[in-house]
Amino acid sequence: MLAAAGLLDGRRATTHWSYAETLAQQYPGIAVDADVLYVDDGDVLTSAGQVAGIDLCLHMVRTDYGAAAANSAARRLVVPPHRDGGQAQFIATPVSSGNGHSLNGLLDWAIERLHQPLTVTDLAREAGLSPRQLSRQFLAVTGTSPLQRLLTQRIRRAQELLETVHDSVDDIAAQVGLGTAATLRRHFNRRIGTSPDAYRRTFRSGPGSPEARPAG
Structure with missing residues (x-):
């Protein structure tokens, strides 16, 4: 419907992988990306199906009200609080486990140790894999590397802390x-598009309050 109305012309958009080729053929003016869960193109957002629509809705809640509100909604829905929009729509190869560890279990282990300077070797050792095997599995499942995935978790945790505590950016x-604060600011700005200080000012009133909504 969005394509037929001309609202996607000249934009990047996604749809379910089984319809992506048809959409691209019928509407060549759309940059169809069949490899992602959702696309946020400013005032027009598209998702890759029903479950990906939940991911998109949580992304919208996170954008308007902050990570804490999105996490709360995800818990009520019994779904993961965040899957990157750039995550592949489907897993290309099965996820094998080493010594009983899946990637999900490994991420849980890493999240509990975000304050530590974890390396790929540390992650691989915990998973019972070689660093090369772990990197291959991460790429197949998430489309990114272990350290980039870990950085995403670090930024997400920083968002929650900026919303809920008054600790300094250095802390x-x-x-x-x-x-250091300089390192956090650099990665935060690259991922979120704003500084930690500006993000904190936006959400200081708490998720869900009118003052917490970004302008625009």
Whole structure:
């Protein structure tokens, strides 16, 4: 419907992988990306199906009200609080486990140790895999590397702390394993598009309050 109305012309958009080729053929003016869960193109957002629509809705809640509100909604829905929009729509190869560890279990283990300077070798050792095997599995399942996935978790945790505590940016950087405020600011700005200080001012009133909503 969005395509037929001309609202996607000149935009990047997604749909379910089984319809992506048809959409691209019928509407060549759309940059169809069949490899992602959702696309946020400003005032027009598209998702790759029903479950990916939940991911998109949680992304919208996170954008308007902050990570804490999105996490709360995800818990009520019994779904993961965040799957990157760039995550592949389907897993290309099965996820094998080493010594009983799946990637989900490994991520849980890593999240409990975000304050530590974890390396790929540390992650691989915990998973019972070689660093090369672990990197291959991460790429197949998430489309990214173990350290990039870990950085995403660090930034997400920093968002939650900025919303809920009054610790300094330096302290938060240490708590999420990024060392210094300068390092946190650099990665935060690259991922979120704003500084930690500006993000904190936006959400200081708490998720869900009118003051917490970004302008626009």
